[in-house]
Amino acid sequence: MTLIDLHTHTTASDGSLSPAALVAAAQEAGLAAVAVTDHDSIAGLAEALAAGQERGLEVVPGVEISLQRPGGGSMHLLGLWVDPEDPGLNQGLAWLQRARAQRNPRIVDRLNGLGVPLTLAEVQAAAAGGQVGRPHFAQVLVDKGVAANRQEAFGRFLKRGAPAYVDKARFAPAQGLALLRAAGGLPVLAHPGLLDLHPAVLEELLRELKGLGLEGLEAYYSEHDPALERRLLGLAARLELAVSGGSDFHGGLKPDIRLGTGLGTLRVPAALLAGLKARRRRMLAGA
Numbered sequence: 001m002t003l004i005d006l007h008t009h010t011t012a013s014d015g016s017l018s019p020a021a022l023v024a025a026a027q028e029a030g031l032a033a034v035a036v037t038d039h040d041s042i043a044g045l046a047e048a049l050a051a052g053q054e055r056g057l058e059v060v061p062g063v064e065i066s067l068q069r070p071g072g073g074s075m076h077l078l079g080l081w082v083d084p085e086d087p088g089l090n091q092g093l094a095w096l097q098r099a100r101a102q103r104n105p106r107i108v109d110r111l112n113g114l115g116v117p118l119t120l121a122e123v124q125a126a127a128a129g130g131q132v133g134r135p136h137f138a139q140v141l142v143d144k145g146v147a148a149n150r151q152e153a154f155g156r157f158l159k160r161g162a163p164a165y166v167d168k169a170r171f172a173p174a175q176g177l178a179l180l181r182a183a184g185g186l187p188v189l190a191h192p193g194l195l196d197l198h199p200a201v202l203e204e205l206l207r208e209l210k211g212l213g214l215e216g217l218e219a220y221y222s223e224h225d226p227a228l229e230r231r232l233l234g235l236a237a238r239l240e241l242a243v244s245g246g247s248d249f250h251g252g253l254k255p256d257i258r259l260g261t262g263l264g265t266l267r268v269p270a271a272l273l274a275g276l277k278a279r280r281r282r283m284l285a286g287a
Contacts, residue, residue, distance in 0.1 A: 002270040005260045006035040006060060007078060007190065007218065007246020011130040012044030013064075016251030019048035022259075027057045029260045032270040035060035035246065037078050040096040041131050045084045058273075063089075064190060065096070065180070066170035070205065073160055074168070075195060077176055078218065079185025080244070081280055086183035092171070097131065099169030104132050110164040111137070111157065116146055134158045135253045150253070177213035186280040188216040188244045192232060193224045199231065206239055215279055220245025220272075222262030242279040243272055 009015035010022050017025060019036060026034035036048040036059065045061045052059030063082055066074040082089060108120050118140055126136040126143075138153035147153035157164040171179065180187045189209060192202060206217065219232035220243070236243045245268035249259045256263060 001267060002032045003030070003260050004033040004035075004268050004270045004273060005031055005246050005249065006033075006062070006080060006188075006244050006268065006272075006276075007037050007064075007221070008034060008249040008259065009038050009064075009251075010036060010044045010048070011128060012036075012041045013038035013131045014127070014133045014135045014250060014253055015130075016253055019044035020051040022249075022251075023048055023051035023055060023057060023059060025259050027055050029258075031057070031260050033058035033060060033273060034259075035062045035078075035080055037062035037064045037080075037246070039064050039131065039133060040066070040093055040100065042082065042084045042089070042093065043131075045082075062185070063093070063180075065093075065176050066168065067173045067176045068170050069195070074170055076190035077180065077214075078188040078190050078244070078246075079180035079183065080188060080276065082180060082183045082185035089179060089183035089185075092179045096169055096171075100131065100133070103166050103168055106166045107134075107137060107158075107164055110166065111141075114157070114163055116141070116144075116157075116164075118144065118146075135250070137164075139253065173209060174212045177209070181213050181283065184280075184284065186215050186242070186276060186283060187213060188218055188242070189214060190218050191221045191223065191248065192217055193221065193228045199235075203235060203239070206235065206241065210239060210241065214241065215283055216242030216244050216276065218245055219243045220266060220268045222247050222257050222266050242276050244268075244276060245272065 010019045048059050062080045065077050069075040111118050122140050123136050126139045138150040141147045141153040177187050247262040
């Protein structure tokens with residue numbers, strides 16, 4: 001079976017591979033297509049698209065943004081085939097990036113207040129020129145011996161409710177969905193299984209989001225077990241949503257997750273591409 005991966009990250013956000021290196025790795029893995037979906041950033045898309053053209057590999061230009069989740073916290077939305085030149089998308093992402101820049105010093109202050117000797121410059125160095133996020137804070141905490149691994153760093157300091165957590169800016173669902181659609185992006189709810197919702201609650205959420213412009217859900221995902229995958233496929237069919245899938249590959253920051261195969265058992269069929277493209281054509285036509 002020919003495979004694809006429609007959820008990956010590069011050094012433009014919190015991945016460890018450059019966009020060109022990611023495309024090369026996707027080709028080496030035998031993938032038929034790869035989507036670059038960095039957090040709140042499309043800075044890597046030009047490089048990825050050029051690398052794809054050079055190598056003859058289909059690259060889907062994308063992005064991953066955060067939406068306000070009912071009851072608090074975040075849910076993530078992928079936009080597939082966004083136009084990197086769209087003014088509205090660039091303005092919206094610039095707002096998110098400014099908010100990130102204001103959030104990061106506050107996380108440093110909280111860690112310092114807990115007795116952790118960490119500077120913003122160290123975290124920026126860990127990001128290697130990319131967008132600074134909590135995974136980079138976690139990496140510095142591990143490097144300093146404050147935490148044994150990234151999971152411990154998040155659990156003790158960085159996850160929601162932990163002492164160094166600072167809430168992030170995110171779009172209201174209607175706002176984020178409209179932003180992606182206006183930029184030509186097919187909006188897909190990322191890793192719905194990680195929302196940890198009762199099936200009936202998840203279905204109601206998906207119905208609400210579909211009413212606001214959601215077009216698909218990510219049924220195939222590294223941390224979705226086979227039973228959940230089947231349930232999500234059934235839910236997508238029942239709600240008439242397109243199906244997508246991806247590994248959420250980050251490279252060294254999530255070393256257990258491999259490009260294309262996730263934790264080892266992920267298989268995203270290349271046949272999904274045709275359905276996603278058809279769904280996007282209907283969306284753009286206003287159907």
